[in-house]
Amino acid sequence: MSLFELNTFEFYYFLFFIFVIGACFGSFTNVVILRAFTEESIVLPPSKCPHCKNKLKWYHNIPILSYLFLRGKCGFCKEKISIQYPIVEFVVAVLFVALFLKYGIALKTIFMCMFAVMCVVLAVTDIKEQVIFDAHAYVLGGLGLVYNFFDIGKRGLGTYDLSIFSYDFSVNKSFVYALLGILAGVVIIEGLVLICKLFVGQRAFGEGDSFILGALGAVFGYAAVPLIALVGALIQVVILLPLMIKKFIQAKKYDIIVSLTVLVLAMILFYVLLYLGLLDNTVLLYTYFAFIVGCTVYFSIKMIRSAKENPENLTAVPFGPPLVLVALGLMFI
Numbered sequence: 001m002s003l004f005e006l007n008t009f010e011f012y013y014f015l016f017f018i019f020v021i022g023a024c025f026g027s028f029t030n031v032v033i034l035r036a037f038t039e040e041s042i043v044l045p046p047s048k049c050p051h052c053k054n055k056l057k058w059y060h061n062i063p064i065l066s067y068l069f070l071r072g073k074c075g076f077c078k079e080k081i082s083i084q085y086p087i088v089e090f091v092v093a094v095l096f097v098a099l100f101l102k103y104g105i106a107l108k109t110i111f112m113c114m115f116a117v118m119c120v121v122l123a124v125t126d127i128k129e130q131v132i133f134d135a136h137a138y139v140l141g142g143l144g145l146v147y148n149f150f151d152i153g154k155r156g157l158g159t160y161d162l163s164i165f166s167y168d169f170s171v172n173k174s175f176v177y178a179l180l181g182i183l184a185g186v187v188i189i190e191g192l193v194l195i196c197k198l199f200v201g202q203r204a205f206g207e208g209d210s211f212i213l214g215a216l217g218a219v220f221g222y223a224a225v226p227l228i229a230l231v232g233a234l235i236q237v238v239i240l241l242p243l244m245i246k247k248f249i250q251a252k253k254y255d256i257i258v259s260l261t262v263l264v265l266a267m268i269l270f271y272v273l274l275y276l277g278l279l280d281n282t283v284l285l286y287t288y289f290a291f292i293v294g295c296t297v298y299f300s301i302k303m304i305r306s307a308k309e310n311p312e313n314l315t316a317v318p319f320g321p322p323l324v325l326v327a328l329g330l331m332f333i
């Protein structure tokens with residue numbers, strides 16, 4: 001049922017209700033993240049301050065609000081509370097509201113909300129400590145397999161009808177695509193790792209990234225996996241570029257900065273000339289194109305050489321969060 005069928009009062013009341021539920025799940029998300037690091041059970045011990053170990057009172061535990069009225073400090077020892085807690089609570093709450101607006105009251109929405117929670121868990125552990133816990137990826141992948149086994153997303157892909165020992169049964173195609181998605185995720189990341197090892201002699205991504213992309217393959221199916229990897233890589237480049245330029249300036253590698261600047265300017269000029277219709281001449285077009293390819297190759301060689309000298313630069317920024325960001329975007333398409 002779509003939320004837009006509700007009357008105005010019911011609509012806002014329901015959104016508020018979903019926001020509160022989402023914030024509570026956000027609170028639970030923080031617990032899952034924190035206790036993955038401390039290896040505690042996620043249900044048994046009551047929450048306590050990591051600094052003074054006092055058990056939190058119920059009013060210290062209200063999502064988002066407690067952080068605000070405690071002004072970001074523990075109610076007992078006044079130690080600063082990480083801003084991660086209210087941010088995660090707020091982000092999960094907003095995702096829940098957005099998903100219910102998009103998909104209405106349906107089983108699909110509940111699954112989407114669970115996917116979102118696990119995506120946030122994976123992204124935050126990766127940002128905090130550059131770790132992906134296999135268990136988190138297994139939960140996401142497992143939820144994806146269940147979702148596609150029953151075709152809860154009603155993707156309308158049809159079924160494969162099989163017959164074994166004269167026993168007929170059918171499998172949703174979405175489930176087969178999900179299994180292939182796991183394979184595609186692992187193959188793409190390990191393939192990239194292999195290529196990078198060949199050129200630079202160093203793993204470009206952690207093993208955790210295959211877990212994430214594999215799990216996302218189980219959720220979205222194999223066809224979405226290359227797209228997630230590609231857009232994720234583009235986001236990664238945009239994040240990395242300023243950091244790299246800063247490092248090149250510090251290392252006084254001006255030739256790399258100059259070649260990058262020439263490449264970017266040449267690309268911008270290419271689109272301007274194309275827009276103005278000045279590249280209608282085929283010879284001119286191909287000459288210019290060859291120039292850009294030359295710049296790209298020169299820059300790539302310089303980059304690979306520089307990465308060989310400082311391999312630690314490669315793994316400086318985790319790849320998990322960009323992948324998760326693309327996945328969250330895909331949920332709304």
Ligand SMILES: [Zn+2]
Nearest residue numbers: 049052074077
């Ligand atoms: Zn405390």
